[in-house]
Amino acid sequence: MKEFMMIFIGADYADLGLSPEELQNRMGKWFAWGNKMEEAGILRGGNALNPDMRRIVGQNRTVTDLTSAEVKEIVGGYYLVEAQDFDAVEKVAQDFPDYDLGGTVEIREIMVFDK
Amino acid sequence: MESQLIDHLFRHHSGKMVSVLTRIFGLEHLEVVEDAVQDTFIKASLIWRNNPPENPEAWLTKAAKNRVLDIFRTLKTEKKHLPNITLGTDAIAINELFLGSEIEDAQLRMIFTACHPDLDSRDRISFALKTVSGFSIKEIASALLTKEDTIKKRLSRARKSIQTSQLKFNIPQGKALPVRLESVMEVLYLIFNEGFHSNKKEKLVRKELCGEAMRLCQMLLKNEHTRSSAVYALFALMCFHSARLDAKINTDNEVLDLKEQDRNQWHFPLVELGNTMMTKAVKNAAFSCYHYEAAIAAEHLRALSFEKTNWNQILEWYEHLNALQPMPSHVLTMAVVCIQNNNLTRAKIYFDQLHPNDFAQRVYLYYGAKADYYTAIKAYKRAIKHIDLALNTVTNQLEKKYLQRKKSSLLKLEQ
Numbered sequence: 132m133k134e135f136m137m138i139f140i141g142a143d144y145a146d147l148g149l150s151p152e153e154l155q156n157r158m159g160k161w162f163a164w165g166n167k168m169e170e171a172g173i174l175r176g177g178n179a180l181n182p183d184m185r186r187i188v189g190q191n192r193t194v195t196d197l198t199s200a201e202v203k204e205i206v207g208g209y210y211l212v213e214a215q216d217f218d219a220v221e222k223v224a225q226d227f228p229d230y231d232l233g234g235t236v237e238i239r240e241i242m243v244f245d246k
Numbered sequence: 247m248e249s250q251l252i253d254h255l256f257r258h259h260s261g262k263m264v265s266v267l268t269r270i271f272g273l274e275h276l277e278v279v280e281d282a283v284q285d286t287f288i289k290a291s292l293i294w295r296n297n298p299p300e301n302p303e304a305w306l307t308k309a310a311k312n313r314v315l316d317i318f319r320t321l322k323t324e325k326k327h328l329p330n331i332t333l334g335t336d337a338i339a340i341n342e343l344f345l346g347s348e349i350e351d352a353q354l355r356m357i358f359t360a361c362h363p364d365l366d367s368r369d370r371i372s373f374a375l376k377t378v379s380g381f382s383i384k385e386i387a388s389a390l391l392t393k394e395d396t397i398k399k400r401l402s403r404a405r406k407s408i409q410t411s412q413l414k415f416n417i418p419q420g421k422a423l424p425v426r427l428e429s430v431m432e433v434l435y436l437i438f439n440e441g442f443h444s445n446k447k448e449k450l451v452r453k454e455l456c457g458e459a460m461r462l463c464q465m466l467l468k469n470e471h472t473r474s475s476a477v478y479a480l481f482a483l484m485c486f487h488s489a490r491l492d493a494k495i496n497t498d499n500e501v502l503d504l505k506e507q508d509r510n511q512w513h514f515p516l517v518e519l520g521n522t523m524m525t526k527a528v529k530n531a532a533f534s535c536y537h538y539e540a541a542i543a544a545e546h547l548r549a550l551s552f553e554k555t556n557w558n559q560i561l562e563w564y565e566h567l568n569a570l571q572p573m574p575s576h577v578l579t580m581a582v583v584c585i586q587n588n589n590l591t592r593a594k595i596y597f598d599q600l601h602p603n604d605f606a607q608r609v610y611l612y613y614g615a616k617a618d619y620y621t622a623i624k625a626y627k628r629a630i631k632h633i634d635l636a637l638n639t640v641t642n643q644l645e646k647k648y649l650q651r652k653k654s655s656l657l658k659l660e661q
Contacts, residue, residue, distance in 0.1 A: 144288045144291060144292065145285075145288050148382065148383075148384070149288075149382070150257070150380070150381065150382030150384065150385050151256035151257045151259070151260040151284075151287045151380045151382075152254065152256060152257040152380070152381075152382075152385065153382070154256055154287050154288065154290070154291040155251060155254070155255060155256035155257070155287075155291070157291060158251075158290075158291045158294055158295065159251065161291075161295040162294075162295070162298065165295065165296065177296055178296065179292040179293065179295050179296065181292075207292075208292070208295070
């Protein structure tokens with residue numbers, strides 16, 4: 132078994148003007164997805180990220196504070212899952228709730244270093 | 247991972263928080279309050295994804311309270327006029343405002359504000375749905391079959407009127423109360439009707455509007471100052487109508503009139519609740535329009551079949567209703583009732599009092615009823631002519647289909 136990270140990009144709730152009702156419905160879908168992964172015993176962790184960010188760039192370590200409005204594709208969170216291969220994770224990622232809001236899931240394999 | 251939340255928890259809690267926070271900060275800061283509440287829900291929806299709290303309501307309330315102090319600090323630095331809240335005794339006073347009964351009190355204040363006569367009557371519904379019920383602009387637009395821009399305009403106009411008139415955030419007292427209560431009931435009645443008569447495809451939207459109107463009406467009944475026999479009657483009316491909500495649309499999403507509805511689909515617990523409310527409503531001898539409307543709705547529910555409807559009784563209630571509140575639509579309904587009752591001479595008397603112009607965009611109802619009249623007196627050519635007039639003026643797709651079904655059966659009769 133390998134470990135993969137599903138990285139969620141875009142679909143920032145703050146910018147979309149979602150109503151409380153819609154937010155609750157979306158959350159329900161995230162619950163359902165999380166439960167499904169837990170029941171399958173593949174979930175290894177995950178977090179949502181606040182949209183505020185501080186960016187440090189380059190030789191001069193230039194610092195900028197950014198909000199989601201200023202970043203085109205903001206990373207909103209991630210899940211770590213255990214799976215056979217990319218295809219298996221792709222299947223899991225079908226249930227990501229926010230595709231309809233323009234969201235993206237990026238799947239990356241966690242690199243394992245030889246001990 | 248516990249994943250079940252109460253239905254509409256966010257929406258309802260949004261209305262509660264906006265009301266309570268408005269009570270603390272004053273109506274002049276309503277927009278800031280609404281933004282803050284929205285932030286709280288976005289935060290909740292992200293944080294709860296992986297880790298839902300054991301008591302979501304308590305979490306939301308606490309987050310809202312913290313948000314109060316956050317906004318307060320921000321506003322303070324902007325030097326806006328604000329009550330002097332510190333972390334001391336006033337903070338304890340704030341805690342008390344988040345207790346159950348105080349939350350309901352704040353929501354009632356918001357309802358009464360939304361129904362203030364200084365607000366344009368069209369703006370009241372939108373404003374109430376936004377602030378008391380936690381609907382988004384998009385949801386209001388979709389529920390009221392109106393453009394989002396129109397709703398935005400109505401909301402900003404309502405906010406402006408509140409500022410200009412410097413409205414107080416309270417429930418009026420003394421002589422002002424019954425007058426304003428009238429206006430509140432009217433708004434709740436309109437919200438309910440938007441839901442009940444809307445032919446929007448999604449059944450859900452209709453149910454939500456009806457449910458919301460009933461929830462707000464119950465709030466009025468819970469408070470001893472706002473409870474009245476008319477409010478009981480209004481609630482009874484809503485119960486009776488809601489009982490038929492599921493039966494109004496068939497599986498092909500077509501509107502069914504009373505005649506075609508499957509009476510087994512009526513929801514009887516709601517009928518019983520309506521009856522209980524009606525008993526309370528008639529304890530006082532002064533009857534309102536809602537009393538008569540509820541009596542009419544109850545009469546329909548009482549009939550075992552459409553054919554067994556007691557049309558004479560219904561006609562009598564309508565006469566009372568029209569005497570109290572003369573309206574062309576009542577007269578039209580009485581004409582329709584007479585057709586059902588085969589009293590065509592009397593139907594004609596009612597029709598003669600009416601003119602198509604009385605009905606504006608709902609004129610298709612008038613033409614439809616006249617078509618029924620001509621069908622009854624076997625003047626099929628004229629009936630078809632009126633169905634065509636109705637078809638030319640109807641905009642709603644479901645109503646249109648309904649009229650077309652009628653037309654094709656008429657064409658068969660004519661042959």
